Amino acid sequence: MPDPFTRPRAEPSTRSGILLVDKPGGMTSHDVVSAARRLAGTRKVGHAGTLDPMATGLLVLGINSSTRLLTFVVGLDKEYLATIRLGEATTTDDAEGQVNSSAAAGIVTALRQHEIDARVDELTGDIEQTPSTVSAIKVDGKRAYALAREGIDVQLKPRPVTVSEFEVLSCTPATSATGADVLDLAVRVVCSSGTYIRALARDLGRSLDTGGHLTALRRTRIGPFTVDAAADLDTVVVADALLSPAHAASELFSTLHLSDEQSIDLGHGKRLALRDAPDETGPVAAIAPDGRLVGLVGVSAGAAKILANFPADEPQSGPVES
Template structure:
C-alpha cells in the first residue's frame, strides 16, 4: 500500500479547511481521501473532481465542514498538462487499454504541424464531446467503466464542453512497445468541468487518421487553486497545510467583512441590511472580525441572505479505518 496508509493515525480533529494534494500516479482519488482521513483524524473528507489512477496532480480536498465548499469547486475550469500519442488507438483511450488500431505506414511520419494545428483548432472552443467509455458516468445506475469491464457495449451521449485553450508544447517522434512509429505531443489544455482529456486525444487521432490515446496526464489547476501550492501525500502534515475556510472561500468568492453584531445576526439566520452595496452574481463569503467564515450569502438590493452556514466547531468522532 502507499506510504500514507502506514503513517500514524492523527488524533480525532474537528478542524475544518481545504487541503491541496498533489496526487501521485497509481492511486485512485478515493485512495487519497482514505489516506487523508487517517492523517486528518476525521471521516469527513471529500474531493472536488476525480483523477484517474494513472494521472497525477491537483486534488482539492475538503475537511470537516469545509466539504460544503467543494460544491462550488467541482464546476470550476481546470488546467492539464498531457501527453497525447498519435499513431495508436486503445480500448480505454489511454495507455492502460489494449491497442485497437495503428496508423498506416508513413502516415505518422508525414504528419505536418499545420495539420495537427488545424484539428486542434477544431477541438477548441465550445464543442460537443462523447465521453470515454471507461468514464465514471452512470448508465442505468452503474458506472460506465464497470459496464465496459463486464463486456457491455456502452454508448454514451455526446455533451457540450468548453476547451478554452489547447496548445502543443512539444512534438517528439517515438516508437511504441509494439514497434509502431508514433508521435508524442506534449500539450496544455484549459477546459470546463466535465471535459475528458482522453476523449480529446481519441478525437484528435481520429481526425488525423492516425488513432490517438493519452499517455500521461497531470492536473495543474482547478479554478484559483494551483498544484504549485499542493502538498505531497507521503509527507503532508494536514494541520500545517490546511487552508482555513475563510482563506479558501476568499479565493473562491468576493468577501463581505462583518461587524460583531452582523456576525451574530447572520449566525441566527437573519438578513443583513447592507445599504448601498452592489448586487453579487454569485455567493459572497461572509467573514467575521476574527477571520472566521460565518457562511456564504446572496447579496441583492442592499440585503445579504444566508445561503450556507459554516459552523465553527463540530462534535468529535473517532475515525474508522478507510
C-alpha cells in the same frame, strides 16, 4: 500503497479547511481521500473532481465542515498538462488499455505541424464531446466503465464542453512497444468541468487518421488553486497545510467583512441590511472580525441572506490572509 497508509493515524480532530494534495500516479482519488482521513483524524473528507489512477496532480480536499465548499469547486475550469500519442488507439483511450488499432505505415511520419494545429483548433472552443466508454458516467444506474468491463456495448451521448485553450508544446517522434511509428505530443489544455482529456486525445487521433490515446496526464489547476501550492501526500502535516475556510472562500468568492453584531445575526440566520451594496450573481464569503468564515451569503436588493452557515464552535485554521 504509498507511505501515508503506514504513517500513524492522527488524533480525532474537528478542524476544518481545504487541503490541496498533489496526487501521485497509481492511486485512485478514493485512495487519497482514505489517506487524508487517516492523516486528518476525521471521516469527514471529500474531494472536488476525480483523477484517474494513471493521472497525477491537484486534488482539492475538503476537511470537516469545509466539505460544503467543494460544491463550488467542482464546476470550476481546470488546467492540464498531458501527452497524447498519435499512431495508436486503445480500448480505454489511455495507456491503461490495450492497443486496438495502429496507423498505416507512413501516415504518422508524414504528419506536418500545420495539419496537427488545424485539428487542434477544431477541438478548441465550445465543442460537443462524446465521453470515453470507460468513464464514470452512469447509464441506467451503472457506471459506464463497469458496463464496458462486462462486455456491454456502451453508447454515450455527446455533451457540450468548453476547451478554452489547447496548446501543443512539443512533438517527439518515437517507437511504440509494438514497433509502430508514433508521435508524442506534449500539450496544455484549459477546459470546463466535465471535459475528458483522453477523449480529446482519441478525437485528435481520429481526425488525423492515426488513432490516438493519452499516455500521461497531470492536473495543474482547478479554478484559483494550483498544484504548486499542493502538499505531498507522503509527508504532509495536515494541520500545517490546511487553508482556512475563510482563506479558501475568499479565493473563490467576493468577500463581505462583518461587524461582531452582524456575525452573530447572520449566524442565527437573520437577513442583514447592507446600505448601497451591489447585487452579486454568486455567493459571497461573509467574514467575521476575527477572520472566521461565518457563512456564504447571497446579496440582493440591499440585503444579505445566508446560503450556507459554517459552525462557530469548530476550530478553523487561522484568519483569512489580506
